Amino acid sequence: MIDKINGLLSEIENLKASKVEDIEALRIKYLSKKGEISTLMNDFRNVAADQKREVGMKLNELKEKAQNQINLLKESLENSQEGDQSIDLTRTAAPIVLGTRHPISIVRKEICDIFRRLGFSIAEGPEIEDDWHVFSSLNFAEDHPARDMQDTFFIARSPEIVLRTHTSSVQTRVMEKQEPPIRIICPGRVYRNEAISYRAHCFFHQVEALYIDKNVSFADLKQALLFVAKELFGAETKIRLRPSYFPFTEPSAEMDISCNICGGKGCPFCKHTGWVEILGCGMVDPNVLENCGIDSKVYTGYALGMGIERITNLKYRVKDLRMFSENDIRFLDQFESAY
Numbered sequence: 001m002i003d004k005i006n007g008l009l010s011e012i013e014n015l016k017a018s019k020v021e022d023i024e025a026l027r028i029k030y031l032s033k034k035g036e037i038s039t040l041m042n043d044f045r046n047v048a049a050d051q052k053r054e055v056g057m058k059l060n061e062l063k064e065k066a067q068n069q070i071n072l073l074k075e076s077l078e079n080s081q082e083g084d085q086s087i088d089l090t091r092t093a094a095p096i097v098l099g100t101r102h103p104i105s106i107v108r109k110e111i112c113d114i115f116r117r118l119g120f121s122i123a124e125g126p127e128i129e130d131d132w133h134v135f136s137s138l139n140f141a142e143d144h145p146a147r148d149m150q151d152t153f154f155i156a157r158s159p160e161i162v163l164r165t166h167t168s169s170v171q172t173r174v175m176e177k178q179e180p181p182i183r184i185i186c187p188g189r190v191y192r193n194e195a196i197s198y199r200a201h202c203f204f205h206q207v208e209a210l211y212i213d214k215n216v217s218f219a220d221l222k223q224a225l226l227f228v229a230k231e232l233f234g235a236e237t238k239i240r241l242r243p244s245y246f247p248f249t250e251p252s253a254e255m256d257i258s259c260n261i262c263g264g265k266g267c268p269f270c271k272h273t274g275w276v277e278i279l280g281c282g283m284v285d286p287n288v289l290e291n292c293g294i295d296s297k298v299y300t301g302y303a304l305g306m307g308i309e310r311i312t313n314l315k316y317r318v319k320d321l322r323m324f325s326e327n328d329i330r331f332l333d334q335f336e337s338a339y
């Protein structure tokens with residue numbers, strides 16, 4: 001046994017390894033449960049009693065040496081890797097590929113910036129809303145179809161909690177808290193229970209604008225609309241207002257812009273009319289002001305709401321709405337913005 005131990009001792013002193021795997025193989029060979037040293041340890045009980053002391057000491061020495069040698073090999077391998085000459089530290093760094101802004105974010109910012117130049121500030125509200133802020137305060141009749149299950153995602157029934165179907169809910173939130181003058185722009189995501197197709201989605205984005213003060217008139221609304229349209233689509237853009245109906249505005253209108261694709265001459269995009277619809281607007285209904293604690297005899301105001309996807313489609317000619325939420329890098333990569 002002593003001879004065997006001495007043999008292993010000199011073997012271990014000369015161990016060499018150039019790879020992590022080799023060191024691991026040596027560890028298994030000598031130190032694992034079934035390795036050479038453990039086997040000797042097991043045989044120790046058969047050693048004659050008068051030799052036990054000497055053999056025991058030798059065995060311990062062997063085990064310690066094996067452990068040390070393997071640790072040394074590991075250390076020297078690590079040190080040699082640190083100084084690896086094959087790494088060229090002077091090489092130019094690989095370029096970091098920057099992502100792009102999402103087209104909806106680009107257009108949302110553009111719209112908000114235009115309104116900010118008119119003195120509007122940003123207001124936000126929750127996407128999960130109660131019936132009061134989405135419908136009742138905005139003068140929706142009890143049986144208005146927009147409250148219907150087909151349009152609205154309900155979260156709870158009583159009290160009624162919904163995913164907001166429009167950003168007009170933020171109007172109410174602000175009017176309840178703030179005294180006029182109020183001049184806000186509210187960008188945000190909205191939800192409607194629609195079958196998903198190239199032209200409709202169950203969530204999309206809107207920007208709402210609200211201006212309340214003394215003596216605000218429809219003429220102010222028209223002027224703001226013209227300014228926004230020209231800023232968004234170019235100085236030659238014309239606008240047209242058509243009478244419409246929204247529960248929260250009276251009178252209400254829808255605004256068309258001269259088709260920015262054919263310049264108003266008529267093309268398949270504008271269905272040969274020369275005009276495309278881009279937003280809804282109107283004078284805030286006195287009932288809505290009163291619902292929010294604002295004296296409708298003293299104050300008037302206008303509101304407007306537009307879909308960001310629609311504006312983005314007009315600017316970038318995206319034909320399929322679903323592209324906006326699919327996160328396809330090939331699509332997103334095509335949009336560049338300075339911000």
Ligand code: DAH
Nearest residue numbers: 166168280281282303304305
């Ligand atoms: N909330 C309307 C919608 O989702 C859009 C809208 C129309 C907002 C007219 C307004 C408005 O503020 O005056 O379709």
